[in-house]
Amino acid sequence: MLHLFRRSLLSMIGLILILFIIFIAIFAPYLAIQHPTYVEVSTEQGTRRIEERWDINFQDKFIPPNSEHYFGTDDFGRDIYSMVIYGTQISLKICLMVVFSATIIGIILGGIAGYFGGKIDEILMRVTDVFLSIPYLILAIAVAAALGRSIENIMMALVLVWWPQYARLLRGQVLSIRENQYVEAARSIGANNWRILFRHVIPNSFAPLLVQITLDLGAVLLVAAGLSFIGLGAPPGTAEWGLMISSGRMHMFHSWWYATFPGLAIVITVLGFNLLGDGIRDITDPKLRR
Amino acid sequence: MRLIPDPPGKIIDGEIKFKDEDLIKKTDLELQNIRGNEISMIFQEPMTALNPVFKIGDQIAEVIILHESNPKLNNKNYRFYNKRKIRKKMEKQAFEKAIEALKMVNIPDAEKVANQYPHECSGGMRQRAMIAMMLACDPDLLIADEPTTALDVTVQAQILALMKDLQKRKGTAIWLITHNLGIIAEMCDRVGVMYAGYIVEMGSTELIFDNPDHPYTRGLIGSIPKITEDIDELEIIPGNVPNLIEPPSGCRFHPRCKFCKQICKEKPPELIEVEKNHYVACHRYKEVKYSELVDFLKKK
Amino acid sequence: MEKDQIIKAKNIKEYFPIRKGIFSTVKEYVKAVDNVNFYIKKGETFGLVGESGCGKTTLGRTLIQLIPPTSGTVCFMGKNLSEISKSELRKLRLHMQIVFQDPSSSLNPRMTVKQIIGEPLKINKKIKNEEINKKVLLLLKTVGLDEQHMYRFPHEFSGGQKQRIGVARALALNPDFIVLDEPTSALDVSVQAKILNLFKDLQKKFNLTYLFITHDLSVIKYISDRVAVMYAGKIVELSTTKELFKKQLHPYSIALLCCIPIPDPKIKKEFIVIKGEVPSLINPPPGCKFHPRCPKRISICKKIEPELIEIKKEHFVACHLYQKKV
Ligand SMILES: Nc1ncnc2c1ncn2[C@@H]1O[C@H](COP(=O)(O)OP(=O)(O)OP(=O)(O)O)[C@@H](O)[C@H]1O
Ligand code: SF4
Ligand code: SF4
Ligand SMILES: [Mg+2]
Numbered sequence: 001m002l003h004l005f006r007r008s009l010l011s012m013i014g015l016i017l018i019l020f021i022i023f024i025a026i027f028a029p030y031l032a033i034q035h036p037t038y039v040e041v042s043t044e045q046g047t048r049r050i051e052e053r054w055d056i057n058f059q060d061k062f063i064p065p066n067s068e069h070y071f072g073t074d075d076f077g078r079d080i081y082s083m084v085i086y087g088t089q090i091s092l093k094i095c096l097m098v099v100f101s102a103t104i105i106g107i108i109l110g111g112i113a114g115y116f117g118g119k120i121d122e123i124l125m126r127v128t129d130v131f132l133s134i135p136y137l138i139l140a141i142a143v144a145a146a147l148g149r150s151i152e153n154i155m156m157a158l159v160l161v162w163w164p165q166y167a168r169l170l171r172g173q174v175l176s177i178r179e180n181q182y183v184e185a186a187r188s189i190g191a192n193n194w195r196i197l198f199r200h201v202i203p204n205s206f207a208p209l210l211v212q213i214t215l216d217l218g219a220v221l222l223v224a225a226g227l228s229f230i231g232l233g234a235p236p237g238t239a240e241w242g243l244m245i246s247s248g249r250m251h252m253f254h255s256w257w258y259a260t261f262p263g264l265a266i267v268i269t270v271l272g273f274n275l276l277g278d279g280i281r282d283i284t285d286p287k288l289r290r
Numbered sequence: 291m292r293l294i295p296d297p298p299g300k301i302i303d304g305e306i307k308f309k310d311e312d313l314i315k316k317t318d319l320e321l322q323n324i325r326g327n328e329i330s331m332i333f334q335e336p337m338t339a340l341n342p343v344f345k346i347g348d349q350i351a352e353v354i355i356l357h358e359s360n361p362k363l364n365n366k367n368y369r370f371y372n373k374r375k376i377r378k379k380m381e382k383q384a385f386e387k388a389i390e391a392l393k394m395v396n397i398p399d400a401e402k403v404a405n406q407y408p409h410e411c412s413g414g415m416r417q418r419a420m421i422a423m424m425l426a427c428d429p430d431l432l433i434a435d436e437p438t439t440a441l442d443v444t445v446q447a448q449i450l451a452l453m454k455d456l457q458k459r460k461g462t463a464i465w466l467i468t469h470n471l472g473i474i475a476e477m478c479d480r481v482g483v484m485y486a487g488y489i490v491e492m493g494s495t496e497l498i499f500d501n502p503d504h505p506y507t508r509g510l511i512g513s514i515p516k517i518t519e520d521i522d523e524l525e526i527i528p529g530n531v532p533n534l535i536e537p538p539s540g541c542r543f544h545p546r547c548k549f550c551k552q553i554c555k556e557k558p559p560e561l562i563e564v565e566k567n568h569y570v571a572c573h574r575y576k577e578v579k580y581s582e583l584v585d586f587l588k589k590k
Numbered sequence: 591m592e593k594d595q596i597i598k599a600k601n602i603k604e605y606f607p608i609r610k611g612i613f614s615t616v617k618e619y620v621k622a623v624d625n626v627n628f629y630i631k632k633g634e635t636f637g638l639v640g641e642s643g644c645g646k647t648t649l650g651r652t653l654i655q656l657i658p659p660t661s662g663t664v665c666f667m668g669k670n671l672s673e674i675s676k677s678e679l680r681k682l683r684l685h686m687q688i689v690f691q692d693p694s695s696s697l698n699p700r701m702t703v704k705q706i707i708g709e710p711l712k713i714n715k716k717i718k719n720e721e722i723n724k725k726v727l728l729l730l731k732t733v734g735l736d737e738q739h740m741y742r743f744p745h746e747f748s749g750g751q752k753q754r755i756g757v758a759r760a761l762a763l764n765p766d767f768i769v770l771d772e773p774t775s776a777l778d779v780s781v782q783a784k785i786l787n788l789f790k791d792l793q794k795k796f797n798l799t800y801l802f803i804t805h806d807l808s809v810i811k812y813i814s815d816r817v818a819v820m821y822a823g824k825i826v827e828l829s830t831t832k833e834l835f836k837k838q839l840h841p842y843s844i845a846l847l848c849c850i851p852i853p854d855p856k857i858k859k860e861f862i863v864i865k866g867e868v869p870s871l872i873n874p875p876p877g878c879k880f881h882p883r884c885p886k887r888i889s890i891c892k893k894i895e896p897e898l899i900e901i902k903k904e905h906f907v908a909c910h911l912y913q914k915k916v
Contacts, residue, residue, distance in 0.1 A: 189710035447849035472851030513783035515812030
């Protein structure tokens with residue numbers, strides 16, 4: 001596998017970037033200087049949830065990057081470097097969870113629709129049509145606004161808007177894979193529909209989804225950051241990159257570092273996922289191989 | 291292939307690409323002229339060889355125009371090609387020639403078929419259209435690479451009969467590449483048998499089928515079921531076709547050959563003339579021949 | 591008589607609907623198999639020949655209930671498959687297996703050989719992993735492969751080896767009846783010979799009954815005891831192999847046999863070239879389906895479809911030329 005990556009410098013860079021980001025996310029508590037505390041708060045809906053809090057220290061506000069605060073501090077005197085580091089955890093959590101859940105839902109529904117066909121297919125595909133006909137950003141905004149501000153809620157909103165395209169993609173694959181003779185062979189040795197679907201059809205339909213998934217990891221990150229930016233995502237006080245840019249943009253002219261470093265973090269992560277996705281596409285598509 | 295110059299009107303069989311030293315020395319432009327004008331090729335899968343978005347008649351017409359107006363070959367037609375009126379006229383003429391070519395390959399309603407797209411035609415039709423396209427340039431040598439593999443037996447018979455007939459009328463040499471020994475026996479005058487990149491035996495069709503001297507040819511002929519005979523068990527050649535990346539040393543057939551001796555592993559045999567019109571590449575063809583005789587006597 | 595018939599098809603029809611238009615209304619049908627009657631005796635090899643697209647595969651799939659027939663009945667080992675209960679059908683179906691035409695598409699590329707051959711055992715027999723291993727190894731040896739092939743994936747095998755794996759999978763459940771759907775047409779002649787010999791050996795060893803589907807008459811001649819010739823969804827001639835190759839009666843069979851190039855240069859015959867091509871199964875010609883191409887056509891052929899009748903003992907023909915004589 002790895003030797004295939006080596007063929008393309010760009011996908012190699014993507015792989016390295018992503019490994020680097022994952023490393024940061026895992027070792028955030030050791031890399032950061034300041035650390036958040038977690039408190040339990042009650043929401044408007046009456047449920048309780050954990051929120052992140054950072055110590056406020058007004059004396060230290062707007063310190064430009066120096067050897068103590070590598071990325072400077074913000075309007076509450078919090079260390080931007082530490083917040084960017086912890087933001088990695090949040091961002092990765094959002095993209096991985098969203099894409100993973102959307103994939104599972106998409107695979108199951110798309111697989112069922114494609115394999116069984118007929119009425120089930122008709123109904124499921126009309127549902128995905130409805131979802132796909134609404135611009136996903138608008139749908140996500142509506143859902144996030146209705147659910148209230150929290151990381152969990154934007155994840156839910158994103159899963160809701162993201163699964164239909166996987167269902168679509170997988171259904172198309174399943175339609176061609178199920179025509180293979182090994183499917184019929186499995187039927188003639190007494191395998192039931194579920195076994196055929198999950199053992200023979202889905203594993204062979206999955207490959208094209210893999211590319212989409214990697215590319216989508218970056219896209220989900222962007223949308224999540226966007227939602228936070230317009231005030232629908234992470235609750236105030238969280239070290240979320242979108243949210244940090246949102247508050248930083250007001251101080252752009254006197255403290256450039258505030259919005260710049262979270263922005264760079266987003267750029268690097270999204271770039272990494274996209275390069276990786278392109279690389280995987282080249283590897284899995286034999287026609288593009290040279 | 292340089293060993294024996296091909297007199298026109300002969301059919302030769304092989305299983306790999308045509309390679310002639312003289313051709314290799316030629317420039318691309320000259321080659322382009324030779325291709326189509328002197329050598330044409332029919333492919334195995336007629337669907338992929340025809341362009342699906344053009345009408346069959348137009349495709350044949352295009353080939354005709356290209357070969358009538360090849361640039362830099364002192365062809366005066368080319369100079370006028372860019373003038374619209376003349377081009378229109380030429381295209382019309384070429385289209386008519388295309389219809390004629392289609393008629394020549396026994397396509398009923400040639401006018402109609404010329405205006406159809408490849409996917410609207412059946413496999414036999416498409417293969418005939420391909421042949422028509424090749425014949426439009428009146429080649430001296432027609433290379434047919436498994437021309438009937440994708441077709442049904444009855445349609446295959448139609449195509450083979452057509453090729454035979456055209457050969458008789460035009461004196462075209464046909465080089466037929468196939469793995470169907472029946473077609474070879476039916477169609478060919480001379481045969482070359484290839485194994486792992488080498489011609490191992492070559493000669494007139496009768497000699498090869500009656501009196502094969504190379505162990506591979508013998509195995510091959512023994513391994514096909516025949517409708518003219520009753521057999522209880524087919525002969526088999528043990529082992530598999532070697533990969534050509536790391537071919538066996540010496541004679542490439544030696545791991546599967548029952549006559550194999552030390553020399554076979556070391557030295558690749560050369561193609562030698564064992565009798566008139568019969569070439570074999572085997573160190574031990576005499577022993578093979580002898581064992582044949584013994585088999586024959588045993589049967590008696 | 592009835593007793594030694596392992597499988598019997600009665601008036602089998604298999605129509606595939608073609609949906610068209612916005613409302614997906616069924617306008618036409620592909621009549622892939624149209625009113626076919628025959629039986630196969632225990633322990634014999636029954637050949638089925640015909641041109642591409644004439645419905646051979648569909649007939650095979652219908653027989654072993656991979657697709658239910660549109661109408662008609664199949665009796666297997668004396669039981670009418672459309673009358674018995676679902677669980678009984680499921681059990682009976684395991685006694686019928688199929689080997690496919692295309693060895694690469696009939697093996698799941700993401701499963702090892704062991705998984706592929708072990709799957710039927712795992713699903714149907716509650717046996718332990720070690721026993722599965724043992725059985726898979728035994729099956730591999732039966733079809734001429736060995737232990738080192740157990741953990742490889744299908745793409746690591748040649749076409750002939752893949753076909754052997756397919757055969758091993760079909761044998762895993764000790765079937766009585768196997769449909770061989772052009773098992774050698776994707777293979778080289780020298781490999782074909784090996785696989786054909788394997789089929790013969792296995793038949794002797796396990797007392798198998800075959801339905802051998804092919805378009806290659808010389809293979810049929812070599813392997814089968816009785817043959818049916820199919821044309822456009824119908825059986826046009828059915829007889830013992832010897833008889834059919836000696837004296838074909840139906841004009842299509844005659845043409846078919848004439849069209850086969852014989853690998854013997856001394857027999858130089860003229861092909862009897864029949865004009866035209868295989869008709870579409872959506873709008874087949876009325877009357878005898880062969881009549882647009884038939885050199886011996888008589889006036890009645892255009893209107894009335896000939897029935898398959900026994901002309902001599904064990905020799906059935908569907909052609910008006912012979913109908914009158916009876
Ligand atoms: N599921 C299906 N839906 C619609 N049409 C079908 C279906 N399966 C087969 N057919 C049609 O039925 C006809 C017979 O097909 P079948 O596969 O039985 O032919 P065959 O005799 O096995 O041909 P070949 O020699 O090429 O394998 C064909 O015209 C095919 O297009
Ligand atoms: S040279 Fe030797 S190994 Fe090769 S075919 Fe002849 S006898 Fe066999
Ligand atoms: S019924 Fe008529 S058309 Fe059909 S095969 Fe016989 S003679 Fe020919
Ligand atoms: Mg078939």
